[in-house]
Amino acid sequence: MALPKQVKIVEVGPRDGLQNEKDFVPTAIKIELINRLSTAGFRNVEAASFVSPKWVPQMADGADVMAGIERRAGTIYSVLTPNLRGFEGALAARADEIVIFGAASEAFSQKNINCSIAESIERFAPVAAAAKEHQLRIRGSVSCALGCPYQGEVPVASVVDVVKRFAALGCDEIDIADTIGVGTPRRTREVFEAVTQVFPRERLSGHFHDTYGQALANIYAALLEGVEIFHASVAGLGGCPYAKGATGNVATEDVLYLMNGLGIETGIDLAQVVEIGDFISNAIGRPNVSRAGKALLAKARSEANTCA
Ligand code: HMG
Numbered sequence: 001m002a003l004p005k006q007v008k009i010v011e012v013g014p015r016d017g018l019q020n021e022k023d024f025v026p027t028a029i030k031i032e033l034i035n036r037l038s039t040a041g042f043r044n045v046e047a048a049s050f051v052s053p054k055w056v057p058q059m060a061d062g063a064d065v066m067a068g069i070e071r072r073a074g075t076i077y078s079v080l081t082p083n084l085r086g087f088e089g090a091l092a093a094r095a096d097e098i099v100i101f102g103a104a105s106e107a108f109s110q111k112n113i114n115c116s117i118a119e120s121i122e123r124f125a126p127v128a129a130a131a132k133e134h135q136l137r138i139r140g141s142v143s144c145a146l147g148c149p150y151q152g153e154v155p156v157a158s159v160v161d162v163v164k165r166f167a168a169l170g171c172d173e174i175d176i177a178d179t180i181g182v183g184t185p186r187r188t189r190e191v192f193e194a195v196t197q198v199f200p201r202e203r204l205s206g207h208f209h210d211t212y213g214q215a216l217a218n219i220y221a222a223l224l225e226g227v228e229i230f231h232a233s234v235a236g237l238g239g240c241p242y243a244k245g246a247t248g249n250v251a252t253e254d255v256l257y258l259m260n261g262l263g264i265e266t267g268i269d270l271a272q273v274v275e276i277g278d279f280i281s282n283a284i285g286r287p288n289v290s291r292a293g294k295a296l297l298a299k300a301r302s303e304a305n306t307c308a
């Protein structure tokens, strides 16, 4: 299949990235990060979670974050909602999109949201119905679509099954998530080939963590399957609190460099994102793991020194 001419990059660093920091990241830093990202041109930023603070204390300030950000017209600010209580928080916070998150692996479903896959779908049904009633966009995220930290191999049929169930709930978009970054391009193509049979290709996204260094290759494989939406995390922030050893999402700077090189439009200013990667890494005292980010930062700094 020909490569798409443009793609949507969903920046998930403020949520998927910062949820995994050991120390609580101050609300003001989260707000500044989100504001800077929307200024750089992201049309969709995953901003917060309305989950149990007992489970993920790092995201306990979701309401304050959402109240503090400057909304950029046309930008979708998404938040995670595991249940109706989360949905009520999201509604009060004026989120544009809610994310229900299930798994293609029973074991991960239990560890992450404390229920079976079937129970999770039952729990999501009223959340999805309430979102429809309030005309909020709904995204469904399918964790462990390319492998599970507890179960290992995840059959493609299990991924297809959850995608079908999310589709039946009325999801506008569905994420195929490689939670622990074990996927390879061949598996990625197999999974997308299968799920595009049951859900429109243009509303599927690739959410790749980079634990085994395969994320960019997997994105390229998904592009070849016609996928047009990808998630990424500035400076490669993150991991998953319920998937030990998993590293962050693929770094946004690396994805933008790839897309620019392929002539695929994103509408996002890479130079600004490189500076944002530097800002957030310094702000939370964490190494910047974006290869393109570090290279472009070094280049920009050395050019500035030469000119001075
Ligand atoms: P539970 O313990 O089974 O449910 O948790 P519960 O109803 O007994 O609730 C426990 C406590 O949390 C209670 O408080 C509730 O009131 C409270 P207590 O009575 O003990 O004082 N509570 C809440 N508080 C605030 N907001 C809420 C909420 N709900 C309950 N919405 C539950 C079940 C689903 C709540 C819990 O397991 C949970 O919050 N899990 C979230 C886990 C999570 O956020 N994981 C990371 C995000 S998923 C991810 O990163 C993957 C993704 O990136 C894709 C990929 O890479 O795979 C999306």
Ligand code: MG
Pocket: 016, 177, 179, 207, 209, 240, 249
């Ligand atoms: Mg994730």
